[in-house]
Amino acid sequence: MIQKPRFWALPVILIITGVLAAVGVAQNVAKEKEFRIERSMPKEAIACIECHKREHPGLFADWANSRHASANITCYDCHKAEAFDPDVSQEHYKQYQRSDQPYGTTEYKIPVAAVVTPKDCSRCHPDEAKQYSQSKHANTMEIIWKIDPWLNKGMNSDMERATGCYHCHGTVLKMKDGTLDPETWPNVGVGRINLDGSKGSCTSCHTRHMFSVMEARKPEACGQCHLGPDHPQIEIYMESKHGDIYTAHGDDYNWTAAPGTWSPGVDFRGPTCASCHMSGAGTTLTTHDLTERLSWELQAPLTIRPSEFKPFPAKTNWQTERDKMKVVCTQCHGKTWVDNHYVKLDKVVAEYNDVYFKPAKAMLNQLYDKGLLDKTKFFDERLEVEYYELWHHEGRRARMGAAMMAPDYTWWHGFYECKKRYNNYMEEARDLIKHNKKAYRATDYPNATGNTSKPKEVFPTGQ
Numbered sequence: 001m002i003q004k005p006r007f008w009a010l011p012v013i014l015i016i017t018g019v020l021a022a023v024g025v026a027q028n029v030a031k032e033k034e035f036r037i038e039r040s041m042p043k044e045a046i047a048c049i050e051c052h053k054r055e056h057p058g059l060f061a062d063w064a065n066s067r068h069a070s071a072n073i074t075c076y077d078c079h080k081a082e083a084f085d086p087d088v089s090q091e092h093y094k095q096y097q098r099s100d101q102p103y104g105t106t107e108y109k110i111p112v113a114a115v116v117t118p119k120d121c122s123r124c125h126p127d128e129a130k131q132y133s134q135s136k137h138a139n140t141m142e143i144i145w146k147i148d149p150w151l152n153k154g155m156n157s158d159m160e161r162a163t164g165c166y167h168c169h170g171t172v173l174k175m176k177d178g179t180l181d182p183e184t185w186p187n188v189g190v191g192r193i194n195l196d197g198s199k200g201s202c203t204s205c206h207t208r209h210m211f212s213v214m215e216a217r218k219p220e221a222c223g224q225c226h227l228g229p230d231h232p233q234i235e236i237y238m239e240s241k242h243g244d245i246y247t248a249h250g251d252d253y254n255w256t257a258a259p260g261t262w263s264p265g266v267d268f269r270g271p272t273c274a275s276c277h278m279s280g281a282g283t284t285l286t287t288h289d290l291t292e293r294l295s296w297e298l299q300a301p302l303t304i305r306p307s308e309f310k311p312f313p314a315k316t317n318w319q320t321e322r323d324k325m326k327v328v329c330t331q332c333h334g335k336t337w338v339d340n341h342y343v344k345l346d347k348v349v350a351e352y353n354d355v356y357f358k359p360a361k362a363m364l365n366q367l368y369d370k371g372l373l374d375k376t377k378f379f380d381e382r383l384e385v386e387y388y389e390l391w392h393h394e395g396r397r398a399r400m401g402a403a404m405m406a407p408d409y410t411w412w413h414g415f416y417e418c419k420k421r422y423n424n425y426m427e428e429a430r431d432l433i434k435h436n437k438k439a440y441r442a443t444d445y446p447n448a449t450g451n452t453s454k455p456k457e458v459f460p461t462g463q
Contacts, residue, residue: 044110045076047103051095062209078120081113087195089114090178114180115173119198128202131288138200139312140169140191145454146311149378149388154450158183161450168225170201172455190225193457214255217262219246222273229393231299232413236397236406237273245270260286264331276328284327295322295342296349298399301391302357303349341405348402348410352395356418360390363429372432373439377448381439383432386425394418 041049052075053060063069068078081088088111098104118138122129132138150156150165162171162183170189174181188201204224205216215221223234237243246253254267262279264271277293280286284293295318297309306314306321322342329338364387367373378384398414401407432439454462 040072041074042076044080044108045074047108048075048079051101051103054101059209066210066212068209068211073124075112076110078116079112079114081111083111085111085113085196086175087113087115087173087180113195115185115194116203117194117196117198118200118202119194119196121202125202128288132200132202133198134315135289135291136312136314137190137204137290140189141172141193141199141455141458142191143311144169144191145458151450152452153378153448154452155377155379155445155448157447157449158451160447170199172457193455213259217255217272217274217279218250219243219272219274226273230396231400232397232409233273233400233404236401236404236409239406239408240404242270242272242405246272264328271328271332276325281331282327284324292316293321293325293328295319295325296345296399296403298349298403299396301361301395303353303399345402348399352399352415352418356395356422357391360387360422360425363426367429367432367439370433370436372437374441377445380442380445380448383425383429383439386421386428390418390421390425394421 049060063075068074092112092114093109096104096106096109118129118132136143144165145151151161156165166187166189168189170192171184171187172193173184173187173195175195176182188203188207190200190204192201193199194201203211205221206212207215219234219237226233227235238247249269253269254262257263257267260280262268262275264275264281268275275281277290278287287293291306291314294306294314294316297304297306300309305318306316307318326338326342329341364373364383367383368375373381373383379388394414394417397409398411398418401409401411401414431437456462
């Protein structure tokens with residue numbers, strides 16, 4: 001039997017299709033991301049979240065997307081302080097006198113400190129905090145005040161230091177009229193001296209308030225400070241084959257692997273700064289002590305072993321640390337490749353030390369002994385600058401370029417420039433000696449007004 005067509009079916013189908021389409025469109029409409037406050041948070045923590053959610057939405061969004069938020073770790077857990085702590089924010093107490101929001105009452109009043117320090121972080125991350133405290137990063141304020149003529153001779157201003165040197169190395173935090181002194185804060189320098197006595201800042205690498213392990217694993221995190229003419233590690237890395245692989249394949253790396261599980265060949269193809277110097281691989285354990293795995297002090301004027309670096313001698317054995325680094329290298333390279341790399345690096349070190357630095361240093365000493373250069377200050381005579389840049393700029397680039405396999409930095413930015421600097425330096429020095437002529441001193445050296453007193457927070461006895 002032939003059925004008659006049902007003319008009502010088409011309109012019904014069209015209506016249903018329209019409803020489904022409308023639902024689909026509705027599902028694609030952007031919705032506000034929600035963070036639901038559940039149990040296990042004290043009311044003070046809820047007050048922090050609700051207030052900062054409105055006052056600082058970017059800060060709140062970072063935290064809400066962090067592992068801390070997933071673990072119910074709140075502003076309260078990190079920023080809460082004791083009322084007698086020297087870094088308690090007096091200004092924040094005013095938040096509990098507001099009538100324009102429901103949490104502005106004394107019921108929620110707690111002392112808080114803006115600065116979260118490694119000591120605070122150590123409550124949950126004790127191993128990382130201890131390792132970091134032993135590193136050159138955490139102790140860099142002591143190191144630079146022992147060796148740096150910019151500081152010890154007062155050759156730059158306090159503001160040049162605060163906005164330049166101390167931005168990476170760290171400030172000595174101080175309070176002024178109940179708030180953090182603007183000359184010392186904001187600052188997340190790796191060697192910051194905190195008011196609770198701890199050294200450093202975890203947010204140098206794990207930036208607030210997401211504290212992302214992914215971010216810290218990427219070379220750009222290190223490139224915030226390790227760049228430029230004197231320590232261009234980020235440029236050297238990007239020129240190397242390792243950096244080229246990262247550029248090509250970095251988007252495919254598993255940056256969010258849990259700490260201690262980030263594995264070469266599984267989570268990433270080519271190494272980053274962190275995977276070589278910090279992350280675990282094979283039998284080499286993860287560390288936050290960047291002094292480990294180093295067999296040379298390549299940043300020093302004369303290349304020496306880390307344990308011989310007088311401003312901050314490493315409590316390590318260079319051969320043991322080199323073996324740790326070799327374990328990392330052999331995750332991707334053969335033993336012969338790795339061993340031969342270090343043979344070449346050691347020869348580069350020897351040539352730099354013997355051919356360039358030692359003769360230049362001997363000449364500098366001779367000029368001082370003859371009174372042709374003046375020791376009162378540094379950088380106010382041209383040969384002092386030439387000597388400084390020979391080791392601090394070209395000499396470092398040559399050595400670090402060889403260590404990280406970046407040939408352009410080893411040669412054109414390194415030894416090639418060393419040769420030019422060395423020849424000009426020696427020519428002028430010999431001319432001064434020949435004519436028994438004192439070098440020109442800059443009598444109006446600009447902004448040589450910096451405080452030369454060592455910070456008592458680092459050097460209690462002044463030494």
